[in-house]
Amino acid sequence: MxxxxxxxxxxxxxxxxxxxxxxxxxxxxxxxxxxxxxxxxxxxxxxxxxxxxxxxxxxxxxxxxxxxxxxxxxxxxxxxxxxxxxxxxxxxxxxxxxxxxxxxxGATGLSNAMKFLSGIESLQVRARAHANGWALDGRLHWVTNLRKSGFVVAAAIEREEGGAPFVLAIPDGLPGLQRSDDLELMGLQSSNTAALDFQAVQVAQEWLLHDNAKVFLPAVRPAFLGLQCGLSIGLARRSLQEAEAHLQGPRSGLLELLNEQKTHLEAQVDALKTGLLEGRFLTNPAALFNIRIALAEATASAVQFELQASGGKAYLCAHGSAFARRWRESAFVPIVTPSLVQLRAELLRQAKVSA
Incomplete structure (x- = not known):
């Protein structure tokens, strides 16, 4: 509550x-x-x-x-x-x-790194080692929570000299670190989402989060992706709640369908919680990927159901502005990293490897 x-x-x-x-x-x-x-x-x-x-x-x-x-x-x-x-x-x-x-x-900055972990994308920031730390060059194209009054961002870094990539926390205000203007998004505009450019940015050893990204990233991925699923869960629950308020009179016959959607949604939520608490996703990330996909699909279905339950009222500005916002929000759920396309591609890759 x-x-x-x-x-x-x-x-x-x-x-x-x-x-x-x-x-x-x-x-x-x-x-x-x-x-x-x-x-x-x-x-x-x-x-x-x-x-x-x-x-x-x-x-x-x-x-x-x-x-x-x-x-x-x-x-x-x-x-x-x-x-x-x-x-x-x-x-x-x-x-x-x-x-x-x-x-x-605090800004995650690890969306690129999570794609790197699945072999989808190369790391976008490179480091040259020096006596007390590193000099960074590169770009993070999409980072949220880069608050102008002060932020620290996590990033996975490729070593220019070779070897395992590592993970740094990088504070704002360093010479050579440039934050872009906020990205012009369709929604979620007040989220301090921007790009970061690195030009010979000097970062000291004390900001090291982990010296091996290939060890660190799988360890934090369940929390990274599991908490991200909270966006889907909250939006789906709200749409189903709003839909229920409209299911009276001629639309009361949809109550059974509503209850089916609620049951399916909460079954996925229970599976997510159990997997997080038992540590199952550390050794079986595919199970987490499948839950993330199922929750995104449940969100799309919930918002669509809200539209059907609301009828034409959803298109009246006086009544439908909140629904229109939820519709825009639901469009973001499938594309936030890792996107559904990326997750499905990774699941297919894993299936081919194990075949």
């Missing part, structure tokens, strides 16, 4: 956040004030306890009000998860308090 103050703010600002009419600076501070960033993190580290399934449920609750806010939430929470998995305890101790309080924005 979300804090009522946060729920009210999200509902009031959802349309403006999606269209870019609301200051993106406020999103993280609102989430932090409601303590949602601390869920699933040990109290010893500044969290409120619980586990990753609890964090997933909070993520879904935020998404049911505003996918733009949930997208920011996911970026922040995923970066926090990287710190929790990093052997660099000094970096975690230095950054975690400001990340949990919302004073510092």
């Amino acid at each position: 979300l804090d009522p103050v946060l729920s009210h703010w999200l509902d009031a600002e959802a349309e403006a956040l999606d269209l870019g009419h609301s200051d993106p600076q406020h999103v993280l501070s609102q989430l932090a004030s409601a303590n949602v960033l601390r869920v699933g993190i040990s109290p010893q580290l500044g969290g409120t306890g619980g586990n990753l399934a609890d964090a997933l449920e909070v993520m879904a609750s935020v998404a049911s009000h505003s996918l733009a806010s949930a997208f920011v939430f996911w970026g922040q929470r995923a970066f926090i998860e990287y710190l929790l998995h990093s052997p660099n305890t000094g970096l975690r101790e230095r950054l975690l308090p400001d990340l949990l309080s919302g004073q510092l924005a």
Whole structure:
């Protein structure tokens, strides 16, 4: 259950956040004030306890009000998860308090790296080693939560001299690091989503998250992708909830179909939670990929069902603006990295290898 103050703010600002009419600076501070960033993190580290399934449920609750806010939430929470998995305890101790309080924005930056892990794409940032760290060159084309008042971004880096790629946390403000203007998206505009260019950016050894990306990335992928599924879950639940409110009179015959969609959705949610808590996706990522695909399809079906239940009212501006926003939000779910196309391609590749 979300804090009522946060729920009210999200509902009031959802349309403006999606269209870019609301200051993106406020999103993280609102989430932090409601303590949602601390869920699933040990109290010893500044969290409120619980586990990753609890964090997933909070993520879904935020998404049911505003996918733009949930997208920011996911970026922040995923970066926090990287710190929790990093052997660099000094970096975690230095950054975690400001990340949990919302004073510092954390950007995942690992979408390219996750595609690299599946052999879909090469790494886009390269490093030349020097005595105290590295000089970075390259570009990250799409990164969320690059808040202009201060951010730190995670990136997987190719070594120019060869060897295993590694993962860095890179703070803003370094010479040679350039943030683009916000990308002109169809929705989710107030999410501080932009590109980053690196030109001989000097990063010290103290910012190392892990010295081997091929070890680190599979370890954090369940949280990266599992929490991302919260966007689908929250949006699907909200559309089905809205649809139910319309199923009266001549449309009451659709109630059975509604219940079927709810049952299918929650079965996938249960499978996701079980896999995350049991660690099953560490050794069987294909199971996670299939759940992500199923949840994306369930979201598309839920939004379509909401349209059918609403009828022509969905096309009246006075009644349908929230539905139109959910329609735009649902269009994002299949393409957020890893996209459904990428996941299906990886599943086909794995099937050929095991055949």
